[in-house]
Amino acid sequence: MEQLSAGDSDRLSRLLAKSVNLDDLEQCVWLATGDHLHVEYVAEQLPLKRKINDLIRALEIDRTTPRLAAVLYQRKQFNAELRQTLLELFPGIDKVSPDAGPAFAVQSGGVAVADPAPATVPGLQRVIRPKLSNIDIGEWLEKLKALTRQICRIELDREGVGTGFLVSDGRVLTNWHVVEQIRKLDGLNRMEARFDYHASPNGTRPGQVIKVAAILDELPCAPGELAGQADARPEPDQLDYALLALEGSTADRGHIQLRPAPPVGRGDPIIILQHPQAATMKLALDDNAVIGVEFDGLRLRYHTNTEGGSSGSPCFNWDLDLVALHHLGDPALTNPKYNQGIPIDLIIASLSQRVPGEIAGG
The missing domain is CATH 1.10.533 (Death Domain, Fas)
Structure with a gap:
């Protein structure tokens, strides 16, 4: 020009x-x-x-x-x-599209990076890329845009309870404890998933609400985790997940494929797409996030920020490959040290045995 x-x-x-x-x-x-x-x-x-x-x-x-x-x-x-x-x-x-896309919260080693730039400008690369391998930013943003169509807010009576994400046509993965909370309120027949709940320059977009038809499979977390005990050791089958069936197809949205995750090591980045505090979709990023695994690989701990309502969110590496299902944070009221997820490979193995054919491979 x-x-x-x-x-x-x-x-x-x-x-x-x-x-x-x-x-x-x-x-x-x-x-x-x-x-x-x-x-x-x-x-x-x-x-x-x-x-x-x-x-x-x-x-x-x-x-x-x-x-x-x-x-x-x-x-x-x-x-x-x-x-x-x-x-x-x-x-x-x-x-130019008026959509704002997901909001960014950028961290490094658990410390917030001041004033992160939005995804569409050069400043984002300058803030979060120096310590990481180069990526094709256009391809990365296209993948991120597709993922935002596959994340949902889990709701009871149109109020947010947690987060979930599509893993096949009409199939949503979230935490067992999110569903259990709704169950205790006798609300399973009123549970819904809201997609495309985003903020934009034109105001909040309400998105699309789809009723949850059934719970296809679920495994609880460790009782101590539910009680806020930081070092509660889970059993191998305490994976805190629930697989939900929605009423109707979601094929037009695509889904996050459940496949073996790339290796994750200490200091690796973790990116989380979530509905913290039941708000519109947010993206939290820490480029030095991974603390390590606990309990012989049953849990993954990281610095990336989450809040109430983030339970059931997908955790990605820098290449936006799914690596874990976020499920809780350090219960310490002051100076919390970590957030925690379930390694996705454990959930894939369980679903493959318990409900074969209900999730898409590849």
Whole structure:
């Protein structure tokens, strides 16, 4: 795309000066570029209009002004004059998808990385990739986008209880203790799965709700785990999973294939797609997450953050391969040290024996 003329640059600067405040500008620059306004582009002590002039001059040199224009177009939906001007200066930016996708929470070794950039900008690679092997970011994002269609919130009476994910057509895997909580409330006949429950610039998308028809298989967790005992040793068959059958097909969504997981070692990243606190879908990432295995391989521990409502979430490695089913966190009320999942290979072996044919291989 050609650079703006001096007149168009001045026109855009004047319009932005009356359309955005400093907070707006800082946030839009971060969303568009992955960089901080006052670190990479302009001096902090300048007045707003001068900051905007200097910012556009710098973005024009980098040829990244269209990125900022696209973000502004999406976020300033009620400013007709600004949107019309942006369309005139940057034809086609209205075709940019308004979906926000999953929110990111980036960590390293259990410590939050400040202000992680969204997935669509270069800053994300700069924040989370230096210690990791290179990936094809386009392919990775496409895979992530597909996965977001396969994650659901487990609900009772339209209230979130946990998280689950598709492992075959119409089959959802979650935790036994999520289902048990609903069972104790005599709510199994009212249990549902909500897909596509996302936040977007246009507001929360309610998604699609599908009724749970049956529980095909389940195994409990260790009683001590349910009671909040940090070192409760589970038995080999205490895998805290439940396989649910939904009413109707979900073939159009695809599913997460249950297949042997790649090796996971200390310090490896763990990525979790989840509905923490029953909220819209979130993505938590720690690039130095894995603490190790416990109880002769029956549990995997990691730093990646979760909250109530995350039970039943899928845990992935950096390549978005499924490695575990998240089920609990350190019960310590202060200074918790770990979160914990069930290695997916154990669940695959159990399902293959107990309900052969109910899950998709490959």
